[in-house]
Amino acid sequence: MNMNTINAMSVQLHPDYATNRDLPRSIEAIAQSFKLDPRIPALVPGFDAPFFQAGLAGYSDAPMRLIARQHGCPFTVTEALLDRTLINGGKGRAREDPDLLAEECGTGSLEENVPADHDESIALNDNGGKNKFRGGDHPIAGQIMGTFPDEMAKGAALLAKMNYDVIDVNFACPVKKVKKRNRGGHFLTAPDDAIDVLRAVREAVPAEIPTTVKMRRGWDDSPEMADNFERVFESAYELGYAWATVHCRTVEQRYLGPGRWEALTELVERHPDKLIFGSGDIWQVQDIFAMLELTGVKGIAVARGCIGNPWIFRQARQLMAGEHPEAPTLDEQRQVLLDHFDLSMKLHGEQPAARMMRKFGIKFAAHHPKGDDVRLEFIRCKTMEDWEGVIGRHYGP
Numbered sequence: 001m002n003m004n005t006i007n008a009m010s011v012q013l014h015p016d017y018a019t020n021r022d023l024p025r026s027i028e029a030i031a032q033s034f035k036l037d038p039r040i041p042a043l044v045p046g047f048d049a050p051f052f053q054a055g056l057a058g059y060s061d062a063p064m065r066l067i068a069r070q071h072g073c074p075f076t077v078t079e080a081l082l083d084r085t086l087i088n089g090g091k092g093r094a095r096e097d098p099d100l101l102a103e104e105c106g107t108g109s110l111e112e113n114v115p116a117d118h119d120e121s122i123a124l125n126d127n128g129g130k131n132k133f134r135g136g137d138h139p140i141a142g143q144i145m146g147t148f149p150d151e152m153a154k155g156a157a158l159l160a161k162m163n164y165d166v167i168d169v170n171f172a173c174p175v176k177k178v179k180k181r182n183r184g185g186h187f188l189t190a191p192d193d194a195i196d197v198l199r200a201v202r203e204a205v206p207a208e209i210p211t212t213v214k215m216r217r218g219w220d221d222s223p224e225m226a227d228n229f230e231r232v233f234e235s236a237y238e239l240g241y242a243w244a245t246v247h248c249r250t251v252e253q254r255y256l257g258p259g260r261w262e263a264l265t266e267l268v269e270r271h272p273d274k275l276i277f278g279s280g281d282i283w284q285v286q287d288i289f290a291m292l293e294l295t296g297v298k299g300i301a302v303a304r305g306c307i308g309n310p311w312i313f314r315q316a317r318q319l320m321a322g323e324h325p326e327a328p329t330l331d332e333q334r335q336v337l338l339d340h341f342d343l344s345m346k347l348h349g350e351q352p353a354a355r356m357m358r359k360f361g362i363k364f365a366a367h368h369p370k371g372d373d374v375r376l377e378f379i380r381c382k383t384m385e386d387w388e389g390v391i392g393r394h395y396g397p
Contacts, residue, residue, distance in 0.1 A: 021294060034320065036298075037299075051073075057079055075141070156205050168213065185216050186251075195239075212243050213236045217263045242275060264291070265296060275299075354386070362378050
């Protein structure tokens with residue numbers, strides 16, 4: 001592989017398009033020379049590398065986050081938590097908005113996303129591996145989504161009381177039904193409303209807890225929406241937000257086609273003094289350092305590229321240390337699969353965990369020499385015995 005040219009992947013692990021990104025120097029040189037902006041660990045102690053696990057609808061519950069932390073991820077973000085769910089104590093989630101919460105946007109439940117502290121992480125992994133997740137799930141951002149400033153403020157204040165290290169506002173979710181409910185990426189069509197929400201959340205959260213915002217680069221590519229984005233983006237920093245994470249696709253684009261890294265480059269050039277993180281088309285470890293080099297953002301949100309691939313964080317640290325990024329061995333894959341299922345079962349129960357882990361299994365299978373066969377077997381898993389059977393047949397004793 002020529003690391004000077006990065007092929008950007010699409011929504012799938014096997015892309016249906018490719019965009020060549022020519023780099024002025026090697027990935028190895030970029031990684032080894034990169035210096036983390038000191039403002040990041042100053043704001044969030046422990047956030048010690050220029051990458052993190054993004055909030056992932058339907059995926060980034062505590063087990064996934066703990067597995068990522070085990071493999072070198074310095075910072076994680078929950079799924080988007082609906083403000084009304086928080087205000088109502090996590091009860092009645094499906095009744096409040098079932099299609100949005102359970103199907104399309106994957107808005108997480110309170111119990112699945114509470115950060116695991118030192119004791120909780122040991123309790124989740126009390127089967128002979130008590131030191132594996134020592135340190136738990138911190139630092140972590142609780143991501144909130146909603147409609148009205150007062151409800152968003154109440155929800156954010158509750159997250160702050162629940163021991164989250166950062167409160168992140170979601171202005172990025174591209175699901176069509178979010179527009180109907182005036183949530184997520186819809187706010188980029190209504191900058192005054194967006195600014196009201198940002199102000200309310202910042203005022204509700206204690207000053208010592210950073211607030212951040214996740215955005216897409218616009219609702220669409222029209223000049224009007226570009227102006228809207230700029231208003232919301234600049235207002236966030238004026239109101240005291242620590243950083244914005246900007247996805248390089250528009251809301252209308254959803255997850256289709258390649259993202260425009262150039263939009264991130266232009267944004268950084270317009271705002272060279274601001275902490276800006278980038279997101280979009282990060283599928284392999286080389287993409288992390290390519291985006292850092294080509295756009296000038298200070299950190300990278302790794303989203304779908306880390307589903308079934310926690311090793312991307314280890315590989316990134318290896319590159320920064322001047323080492324070769326190692327692919328996971330079968331033994332390592334086996335252990336992570338077992339650990340992830342065990343954590344998921346402790347949190348969700350056996351049957352829900354089996355359903356949850358099917359979608360992880362098909363992503364983990366991409367690392368296996370017989371990936372297609374393994375993927376099909378994971379799809380058919382319904383119980384813990386099914387899961388262990390696939391591992392036993394394909395990953396050794």
